[in-house]
Amino acid sequence: MSTRVNESRRRRRVSGWLIVAALEVLPLGCMRPPIPPPPPSVRSVAVLPPKNLTGDTLPVAGGSLLERYALRTSPITVPDVLADEAESLLEARGYRVAAVTLVQQATGGAAPENAEAAARIAAQGHLEGAVLYLEIRRWEADAATHPAFVIVGVAATLIDTPTGRVIWSVHPSIHPVATPGAVTLGSAYEIAARKVVEEILAPWRS
Numbered sequence: 001m002s003t004r005v006n007e008s009r010r011r012r013r014v015s016g017w018l019i020v021a022a023l024e025v026l027p028l029g030c031m032r033p034p035i036p037p038p039p040p041s042v043r044s045v046a047v048l049p050p051k052n053l054t055g056d057t058l059p060v061a062g063g064s065l066l067e068r069y070a071l072r073t074s075p076i077t078v079p080d081v082l083a084d085e086a087e088s089l090l091e092a093r094g095y096r097v098a099a100v101t102l103v104q105q106a107t108g109g110a111a112p113e114n115a116e117a118a119a120r121i122a123a124q125g126h127l128e129g130a131v132l133y134l135e136i137r138r139w140e141a142d143a144a145t146h147p148a149f150v151i152v153g154v155a156a157t158l159i160d161t162p163t164g165r166v167i168w169s170v171h172p173s174i175h176p177v178a179t180p181g182a183v184t185l186g187s188a189y190e191i192a193a194r195k196v197v198e199e200i201l202a203p204w205r206s
Contacts, residue, residue: 037203038158038168044129045158046098047086048118049111050079052136060186060193079111081193082134082154089197090132094206098127115157119164130167133157134200138174139189147188149176156200170200 052058062075091097106125112118118133138153151174158168177195182188 035170035172035200035203036168037205042095042130042158042167044096044098045090046103046106046122046127046129046131046161047083047090048103048121048131048133049107049109050082050134050136050154051111051113052077052079052139054136054139056139058136058139058189060189078136078139078189078193079134081190082136082197085194085197086132086134086201089201090204093204095204096129098129102127115159115166115169118157119159119161122159122161123164127161129161131159131161133159139192141179141185141188144185145183147179147182147185149178150188150192151175152177152192152196154196154200172200 058078060076060078060081087097087100102125106121106127112121112133114135115133118131121127122131133156135155135157136153137155138151140151141147142149142151153172153174155171156169157166159165160167177192179188179191182191
């Protein structure tokens with residue numbers, strides 16, 4: 001019985017990796033376009049809570065009974081990881097990033113409904129510089145345990161606070177993100193979230 005289960009898992013993982021390879025190796029005409037760099041004038045950024053449009057809570061930690069009641073772990077979701085990773089990456093590259101407390105005061109802890117709402121929140125909350133609004137349009141792992149990849153669709157919009165204008169935006173096509181070594185959905189989600197932020201903000205240089 002154990003041998004059959006292990007063989008089934010092995011075949012599923014191999015199949016998963018083949019799907020990743022097939023989706024990532026696209027014909028030249030179908031390759032994802034390069035992400036443009038942000039305007040050079042942008043030096044100060046406030047990262048707003050990402051909007052989750054998937055209909056799933058996308059828990060990374062704090063969802064299990066053990067975590068909720070025994071370990072008292074606060075729930076952490078994919079939007080939390082995306083925002084935290086974006087802030088850390090931008091700070092590491094020399095951008096001034098608005099304090100989390102200021103963003104929470106401006107947003108009330110809730111994600112904007114869309115880019116237009118993000119612009120209003122930025123103006124009403126007197127956030128300096130520009131605001132980064134992330135939108136999760138798809139987030140789906142290939143399996144509940146030992147996920148080989150996560151299919152992601154995340155868009156990013158940068159809005160100039162004084163004018164409310166969109167000054168930079170990225171809408172990558174839905175694509176797989178490999179999650180090697182992931183055992184649970186939470187670990188796969190965390191790996192994928194880190195990779196997605198690195199991909200979207202790759203052109204943002206010091």
